[in-house]
Amino acid sequence: MFQDNHASQGVSRKLGYEYDGISVDARGDEAVVSDRLRLTRERWLQEKRPAVRVDGTAACRPLFGL
Known part of the structure; x- marks a missing residue:
């Protein structure tokens, strides 16, 4: 998640x-530092x-190879 996306970080x-x-x-053409976030099973x-x-x-099962 981009560090400058404060609204998304808050959510x-x-x-x-x-x-x-x-x-x-x-x-785009630039490299940016992003925060990695995770939702642990315990928090879930x-x-x-x-x-x-x-x-x-x-009807969808064949689309997933099932």
Whole structure:
């Protein structure tokens, strides 16, 4: 995530993503330092989430080699 994208950084922190180092990435013709973020399983499990059900996937299975 680009370091100058403060809004996106804030959303990621709010969702529980944690700092995980830096990387150098291309943005157009320039190299920029980006923050690596990750969401650990422990942080994911801390939040209550509604049950999810996905219907209608049978027609898509061949597209995924299933």
